[in-house]
Amino acid sequence: METRRTRDLAEQPRRQNADGKDVDPTGSTGRGQGRKTGKPTLSDVAAAGGFSPSTVSRVLRRPESVSATMRQRVWRAVEETGYVPNTAARALASARTNVIGVIVPSVTNSVFSDVLRGVFDALDGSAYQAQFGNANYSHLKEEQLVRLFLGQHPAALVVTGHDHTPAIDSMLRAAGCPVVQIMDLPPDPVDMAIGLSHAEAAAAGARHLIERGYRRIAFLAAQMDMRTRARMDGYIATLTAAGLFDERLLVTTHKPSSVALGAQLCSEFLSRRPDGDAILANNDDIAIGALFECQRRRVAIPDQIGICGFNDFDYAACVHPSMTSVTTRRYEMGRRAIDMAIAAAEGQAPKARLVDVGYQLSARESTARRRT
Amino acid sequence: METRRTRDLAEQPRRQNADGKDVDPTGSTGRGQGRKTGKPTLSDVAAAGGFSPSTVSRVLRRPESVSATMRQRVWRAVEETGYVPNTAARALASARTNVIGVIVPSVTNSVFSDVLRGVFDALDGSAYQAQFGNANYSHLKEEQLVRLFLGQHPAALVVTGHDHTPAIDSMLRAAGCPVVQIMDLPPDPVDMAIGLSHAEAAAAGARHLIERGYRRIAFLAAQMDMRTRARMDGYIATLTAAGLFDERLLVTTHKPSSVALGAQLCSEFLSRRPDGDAILANNDDIAIGALFECQRRRVAIPDQIGICGFNDFDYAACVHPSMTSVTTRRYEMGRRAIDMAIAAAEGQAPKARLVDVGYQLSARESTARRRT
């Protein structure tokens, strides 16, 4: 930059090469530039190459709006300086980000690892990235997260369910960005939603057990969140309609769901109702725990006890005997939620405000009782 | 403050209250202010309350540095305007963020859901938040993520393993923020590391099987990443030392790991080596899939076949027969990695650059063979 005038710095790049091929490879120091962070800025690469910051910005943003030669030179300068765009500055100046906030109630729960996989796959190759929040099944935590995420002016927000507090609800409705609710079918979506009816899905499981001839069907559940309650409602309605419901068939706890807990709940049920002949579990972890417990007690599946899980994890089809489960489309929900979010963030009108991905009963050996 | 002079805008606040109690509750419009985003800014709440922007900033940042009365008034003004701090502006102005980048090779793999749980727990209550990246077992993707994350000038970066490309490695070493490598024990840590020796842990599993009298011990593995290879090395070394190694005992695939795949690999092993008498699995999903497959084939566990898993997931202790596994401290690694990252981000010297969380052999029924 010594003799920079209108711009006769054709030598600039030359000097770089003369002095040594890698000019400031660490990007740590350089000249006195970037006094604060020490990292090279847009102006640094502009200075290094002898063009204006705007040009560099354009090359990075919309390369086609710049002449080919300029583009080349800018790219080289970017490489040489080891420049990395500053996200914060970009967000501030353009008043928008490429961040999509995703808030789930748990990362432990395998249910959500499938959802997250869908999220990552949908994001891959797009210009967007996700910011995850773990609400840990707490409304307070969820509220903090929504507030936190909204402060980043995200391109969109994906939240789980619809049993938000009024505060959360009003924040979401005033979010100023597209909001996608997943997992459920909210009666009054904030913006868009993709999910399924947990009550209906559980009812299908209950009906299946009844059709297979089971009569004293327990409902085993942990982590009593809203979707669990919806499933329980579906179960109760179905058994009641069949004249089979009895309070003592409900075995629930607020503890977080796990395989070990499934075994425990199963034990409790069997001791409480030695005549019990089937189990509808709130999820597959509980179900397989119950299955293991039955095996341990040498209770025959499916003849003495029928078991139906929920979600249809990978292992349900592999366990011996294979386990009946209600299949849910978790991956698809994550994936499509992001697709919807991105489309909306880019101004497209939603194709649908409410998407029902449905469910499917996957009948296997664990409920294949010989008709009595 | 009514009689404020040096700056007689004592009426400002007054007018707000006169006109109506909730001044611009939605924060959407107001006067011509904030022409760009439309959201209320620090200046907006300052104007609304009649104090200076810096005072508001201080109340939000270090409340104790402001008089109690001011604090009260500022809080009210913040409430009334519905102000939410702009993260980007804050990051830009202060040249630092509260974001810790976390890059893992998979979110599907249950291994990492435990790590993530530790990460979330460690973050909870701190002033930091995580930004996750899923490298999907791809170095290319990992490189993109590191570059992307570094652009946010994160407070710290947590990455998985140490088999990075040279490009990644040099970026990490020039990151300008604390870097924590997890899961492994790198010979030359970039900065700090917390993990375990996968070779030793797998060797312990192999030794256990040998001690229990098994002789034709297979190694079943999928997703041949670096840690899987390390475990395989430990297995090979142990069997070789015992004079038991044979190439045909290795049953591996590059497909992603799953329970179903475990069953498949087990089938392959049993048909390839009908005399095989034990399985050391690269992880519990593979192991339990193998266990299910044995049950399906009515191969007795542990008498005909012994099975030892790796990681010790929740279900290993519950399955019938209960499954021996090498216990790893995944939650602890996630949790302590973040603790280390935060401490370093706040300038504390690391207590240790390399932390070995070790492993533990959890012997259960699946390897309890009667000595022959």
Next chain:
DNA sequence: TTGTATGCGTTATCAA
């Protein structure tokens, strides 16, 4: 204790 002025690195507007 509180207010003023400046700069953070980028984008966007306008002029050339």
Next chain:
DNA sequence: TTGATAACGCATACAA
């Protein structure tokens, strides 16, 4: 097509 310049919203020396 390229360059100069003014925001963007906040933090922070510095002044009062």
